[in-house]
Amino acid sequence: MILSVDLTSDVPIYQQIRDRVVEAIAEGRLAEGSPLPSTRQLAVDLGINFHTVNKAYDLLRRQGLLRLNRKSGAVVRRDAGSGPPEADFTGDWQARLRTLLAEAVAHGVDGDTVVAACREVLASFATPQEQRP
Amino acid sequence: MILSVDLTSDVPIYQQIRDRVVEAIAEGRLAEGSPLPSTRQLAVDLGINFHTVNKAYDLLRRQGLLRLNRKSGAVVRRDAGSGPPEADFTGDWQARLRTLLAEAVAHGVDGDTVVAACREVLASFATPQEQRP
């Protein structure tokens, strides 16, 4: 199974699929050119409707991470080595980073601890790994 | 005006209020003990329904950042100097950090650039400032 979702979570399924694919690309388990399961196949594997998978794939396509066509199916379009991000990405991402870091600081987390947590996450991406606990 | 929201955004209003309060605490514009406007007053200021403000305040209360009662109104309960975060905070926060950083890495952002962006955000919290552009 390439990814798993929690059907009982309050996070929408299509967004969970998006997040898992994004994390898989960051971890290197999916590289540029890697094929993904077809929408119908993944829907069967996850026990959900194929329209939900279609929505997740379309979201990834609009974010520039996936290339979709009838010929080759769903293929990863970018990874960590694909060069600098597209223009409209950085601004929105930094705003979300600001909100997330503010949450930690407001809860009393030290600045150095925040940076250390970021480094730890980035290191886990750089380290090849087949399965996460 | 202590905070502003974008009524045309696709981000729910109650979540925007939550985010702005969290950021204000992180920036030091709101400290432990600082009073917030009453739900009805803030609703009038923002031109929205007071139930929406009530939802945002209740969310902040459940996250441990606000103390609500009839006596003192809405008061900030934690800030950057209130000690280590509560137990159930860290795990969930790190998962969201992982997803957000994965998004940047997958789009081709360099690891050092990510850390630099985090440092920049944290520095902007530490620097006293009345108004952000």
Place this chain on the structure above:
DNA sequence: TGTTCTGTTCTATACATACTAGAACAGTGC
């Protein structure tokens, strides 16, 4: 005491989103 403010808790409605479901179409490869 009476008034006014506060948070809190109900019901109700309109609208958008999330998810499921079925069907059909147009390319592609066998």
Place this chain on the structure above:
DNA sequence: GCACTGTTCTAGTATGTATAGAACAGAACA
């Protein structure tokens, strides 16, 4: 022809968002 792919419709239910009105209980103040 057949089986697969992504794509695009319609349609239904369930949940979430934001609105609105009403009422209650506790606290502050004249």
